[in-house]
Amino acid sequence: MPAIRTTPADTAPGPQAFLAAQTRWRLVEILFWLALLSPFFLLPTYLTLASQIAITALFALSVDLILGYAGIITLGHALFFGIGAYTAGLVAKWGWGEAISGLVLAALAAGFVGYVTGFIITRVHHLALIMITLGLGLVAVEAANSASWLTGGADGLQGVRMWKLLGTFEFDLWGYSAYGYSLGALFVFFLISRRIVHSPFGLSLRGIRENLDRMPAIGAPSRARLHKIYVISAAMAGVAGALLAQTTETVSLETLGFQRSADVVIMLILGGTGRLYGGIVGAIIFMIARDQLADMNPQYWYFWIGLLLVAVVLFLSNGILGGLDRLLPRRRGDA
Amino acid sequence: MTTQIVGILFDGLAFGMLLFVLSVGLSVTLGLMNFINLAHGSFAMIGGYVTLTLMREGGWPFLATLPAAFVITALISVAFERTLFRRLYRSTALNQVLLTIGLVFVSAAIAAYFYGTVQQPIQVPDYLRGSHEIAGVSFATYRLFLLVVALFLVALLIGGLEYTRFGARIRAAVDDQRMARGLGIDVDSVFAVTFALGSGLAGLGGALAIEIVGLDPSFGFHYLVFMLIVVAVGGLGSVGGSFAAAALLGIFDVAGKYYVPALGSFLIYIVLIVLLFVRPRGLFGKR
Amino acid sequence: MSRIAAVIVSLFALAVGISGAQAQDTVKVGLILPYSGQFADAGIQIENGLKLYMSQHGDTVAGKKIEIIRKDVGGIAPDVAKRLAQELIVRDGVDMIAGFALTPNALAAGDVSAQAKKFMVVMNAATSIITTKSPYMVRTSLTIPQLEEAFGEWVAKNGTKTVYTMVSDYGPGHDAEQAFIRGYTKGGGKIVGSVRMPIANPDFSAFVQRAKDVSPEGIFIFVPGGAQPAALGKAMAERGIDPSNTKIMGQGEITMEKGLESLGDSALGIVTTFHYDVSHDSDLNRAFVKDYKAMFDRNPDLFSAGGYDGAHLIYEALKKTNGNTDAQALVDAAKGMAWESPRGPVSIDPETRDIIQTVYVREVQKVDGVLTNVEIAKIENVKDPVKEAMKK
Structure with a gap:
């Protein structure tokens, strides 16, 4: 553990030093990522689940960038997840089954839609913001259903065929390739996100989250910066969707649906917002709990999931990581 | 032609009235008490199951079950308010979301356990079935009934909030809690009663909704989106706003489906987006 | 933070536990159905049909015990259905997959059936093309x-x-x-x-x-x-x-x-x-409805019939192959099979592996x-x- 404490209460070390201290890798972080490799050896029969958890974690990470760091609460982020999924799915269906370029195209498509909708999103706040994100998501579902000649409608997109990953790894029944691929993507985008939130740009977003009107006064144009992070987040969500489409070789309307938008926010809050790892931990806990509970009791598992959520709120307050922060007093105190 | 338009307007309005009864309580808790209660739909579901149980097991007449649906739902909601929700009045919005969504899961599981997953039909009495023909337009009896109930509730709520002592207490407690306490208002119980009222209305809405949209354990999730739309478009905390929004959405929905069925499913959401973009606080929102 | 890692590791470890003994004399059937969400009732009625058949005919066929492993797909979720099918095969070692109330889910699992060469019985999903997805798939419900x-x-x-x-x-x-x-x-x-x-x-x-x-x-x-x-x-x-x-x-x-x-x-x-109604006039259906009501306290419906006939098909196919669960052997046994169902006479089209019925x-x-x-x-x-x- 580094000896420097960087609580805001300390005599200010200056913004550069503050950011530098935050950027340093801590031992637990390294252990955490190493632990995520363990399913390959310890739990090879859970790799398909692990792969879908990694995808969901990436999706949650994308939401954390706007919700946790920039204060944009969304109930429609599956819009971008779904656009990414359909883009990657369609590209593969039309004969280009190469995975990585599919991800890039999906990111571009989702980012573009994020750019367009961003003009609306960055102009509204509070309940109106939440409801507009929700409305955009619902419009997208209906549009995809209407365009069934393109999307396959309610039956889902059929005929997605992927080539071997990097020309070598086939998407196997066990999910070795799928998990390696999804985890790799998660790690890359985690590094990017980490870089973003610990940059001056990321810091200005937190300022905007706390006070929208003051930031322009000190030289940070709120709306432009929100727009920028929204596009980045949309592109990341699109990548997550593309990963799901590629690893399952199918895309359904549900990838755009309200349920997916709501679930990811639940997982993020469960893990703890505004700390990058929150979405990842939330996705891991929520999806493992759901899988295990549903195995034990396929009919009523959601009773226990509900209790889990209630318990986390009552006993841990700011999500699981927030709660652990309080329980472990020696932790640094920033958000 | 005019008869058709009148018929469409009426159908839309009546559907909107159902949305109004379901949502108005949420507008009150969200707007006046700043509490995000996503379990509002679950309270509506409780009301539905109360009516169902009383009619099927107790042999009660439909109309008599409606006050019961209101009262029992209100009582259950107070139990939750006292034990769980009040702890979170000052907490973050995200915590409120997580807690109440958790309760939606729990309530759906409980409903599925006791009532099964099947759709639960009820038989409304004959005098609420069929339709009345007035000047060549047929008005469905049940929809007329919904309209009457909704108008009655609007009058009662606006009158109650604006012109009674209790209404004044609610408004005082909401505007400035500390000041209200200083004046000797028991803010805790005012909040509890307000909450009960809002949830009770949801219960009533759930009971009224069975005949139009059915009842099953996923009710709490299913109508949440509609409720949020009504509240957001109407403006937080505004009873009149919820009424106007519900009527507007109902009419837009039905008219849109009639005149441009290809756009039927989009229209309500597009109206939502445009309206909130132009008026982020909703039609009648103050805050 | 290290405690978080510990929690996660232990959660993973907790997940290891279950992997049933690989007995030679059981046939494992993975049942993928919506048990929660808005389609839960269909899933439950399909399972009820299957359960009833098993209680009427015993859980042993061709000297092997039938073991059902249930998975909740939660609604329209082809990605989940596909994962569950993969997990059932690689982790639980099932010999066949069955259930499938919803078309997108059946289509996605069909890929797995083809890839892993596992027998698959569709008990409800009703879009025509589903059975073309895997050569090891048979349907006992209907097409619209x-x-x-x-x-x-x-x-x-x-x-x-x-x-x-x-x-x-x-x-x-x-x-x-x-x-x-x-x-x-x-x-x-x-x-x-x-x-x-x-x-x-x-x-x-x-x-x-x-x-x-x-x-x-x-x-x-x-x-x-x-x-x-x-x-x-x-x-x-x-x-x-x-x-x-x-x-x-x-x-x-x-x-x-x-x-x-x-x-x-x-x-x-x-x-x-x-294709099915609870009031269908036949001795078999009357017995079916009576037993169903006794067991589940409600009437069967089309979903129940799909599950019941699906179970019948699995039993009869296993009898023909003498307990061999090779997908090709099972699908060959199912082709052309004809029987009296509660809905009336039905058979499996040997060319399309789809149901032929009244x-x-x-x-x-x-x-x-x-x-x-x-x-x-x-x-x-x-x-x-x-x-x-x-x-x-």
Whole structure:
């Protein structure tokens, strides 16, 4: 553990030093990522689940960038997840089954839609913001259903065929390739996100989250910066969707649906917002709990999931990581 | 032609009235008490199951079950308010979301356990079935009934909030809690009663909704989106706003489906987006 | 933070535990169904049908014990269905997968069946193309065109000259609309208008008014089961459309038990097509309904029939292969298999591996004071017309 404490209460070390201290890798972080490799050896029969958890974690990470760091609460982020999924799915269906370029195209498509909708999103706040994100998501579902000649409608997109990953790894029944691929993507985008939130740009977003009107006064144009992070987040969500489409070789309307938008926010809050790892931990806990509970009791598992959520709120307050922060007093105190 | 338009307007309005009864309580808790209660739909579901149980097991007449649906739902909601929700009045919005969504899961599981997953039909009495023909337009009896109930509730709520002592207490407690306490208002119980009222209305809405949209354990999730739309478009905390929004959405929905069925499913959401973009606080929102 | 890692590691470790003993004398069947969410009732009725068959015929067949592993897919979620199918095969070591209430899920799991060479029994999902997804797949439910094309022709030949169609705007609705129109126009009828209604649609009054405006002789309806049939039926009654002035017809979902209860007498005279009804007049069905009620305290429906016949197919196929669970052996055993089902005589088409069955035309009548779907006509040995047309 580094000896420097960087609580805001300390005599200010200056913004550069503050950011530098935050950027340093801590031992637990390294252990955490190493632990995520363990399913390959310890739990090879859970790799398909692990792969879908990694995808969901990436999706949650994308939401954390706007919700946790920039204060944009969304109930429609599956819009971008779904656009990414359909883009990657369609590209593969039309004969280009190469995975990585599919991800890039999906990111571009989702980012573009994020750019367009961003003009609306960055102009509204509070309940109106939440409801507009929700409305955009619902419009997208209906549009995809209407365009069934393109999307396959309610039956889902059929005929997605992927080539071997990097020309070598086939998407196997066990999910070795799928998990390696999804985890790799998660790690890359985690590094990017980490870089973003610990940059001056990321810091200005937190300022905007706390006070929208003051930031322009000190030289940070709120709306432009929100727009920028929204596009980045949309592109990341699109990548997550593309990963799901590629690893399952199918895309359904549900990838755009309200349920997916709501679930990811639940997982993020469960893990703890505004700390990058929150979405990842939330996705891991929520999806493992759901899988295990549903195995034990396929009919009523959601009773226990509900209790889990209630318990986390009552006993841990700011999500699981927030709660652990309080329980472990020696932790640094920033958000 | 005019008869058709009148018929469409009426159908839309009546559907909107159902949305109004379901949502108005949420507008009150969200707007006046700043509490995000996503379990509002679950309270509506409780009301539905109360009516169902009383009619099927107790042999009660439909109309008599409606006050019961209101009262029992209100009582259950107070139990939750006292034990769980009040702890979170000052907490973050995200915590409120997580807690109440958790309760939606729990309530759906409980409903599925006791009532099964099947759709639960009820038989409304004959005098609420069929339709009345007035000047060549047929008005469905049940929809007329919904309209009457909704108008009655609007009058009662606006009158109650604006012109009674209790209404004044609610408004005082909401505007400035500390000041209200200083004046000797028991803010805790005012909040509890307000909450009960809002949830009770949801219960009533759930009971009224069975005949139009059915009842099953996923009710709490299913109508949440509609409720949020009504509240957001109407403006937080505004009873009149919820009424106007519900009527507007109902009419837009039905008219849109009639005149441009290809756009039927989009229209309500597009109206939502445009309206909130132009008026982020909703039609009648103050805050 | 290290505690977090510890928690995660232990959660993973907790997940390891379960992996049943690999006994040679069991046959494991992975059952993938929606047990939660808005389609839960279909999933539960399918499982009930299967459970009933197992309790009637014992859980041992060809010297092997049948073991069911249940998985909840939670609704329309092909990604989850595919993962569950993969997990059942690699982790639980199942010998076959079964269930599948919903088309997208069945399509996604079909890929796994083909890739892993596992036998797959579809017990409900009703889109034609599903069975083309894997050569090891068999279906014991129905296809929508199978019902509708035959029905459309029957309607045209029985004196309804103009029809307006109202269907839900999604895959099955489109299938039903197209198949009905194909059959109906082939029989000489005339379509005077069509409307597609959003799936998540609580209020039907606008669409009913549109239909009323063109005053057709008949209205054809396809909406998913659940709350919608009753809602649509009521909207029609309110607008003054009833069987006395307009022939109301559709697929059997609209006159299922709960829907009839809710519609009351305004349902009298509605004509529907279906492959199974609880009131079907046969000794086997009477015994089926009686045992079903005794076991689950409710009536069986089409889902139950799909599950029951699915179980029958699995049992008989295993008997033929003498307990061999090789997918090719099982699918060869299933091809051409014929049996008496609670719905009537059925068989498996050896070419398409899809079900061949009798399509019934029923009318809602009062029998002993209870609204009942009474069979008024039947069309025997109907194959899925879409795959028949593909062959040509």
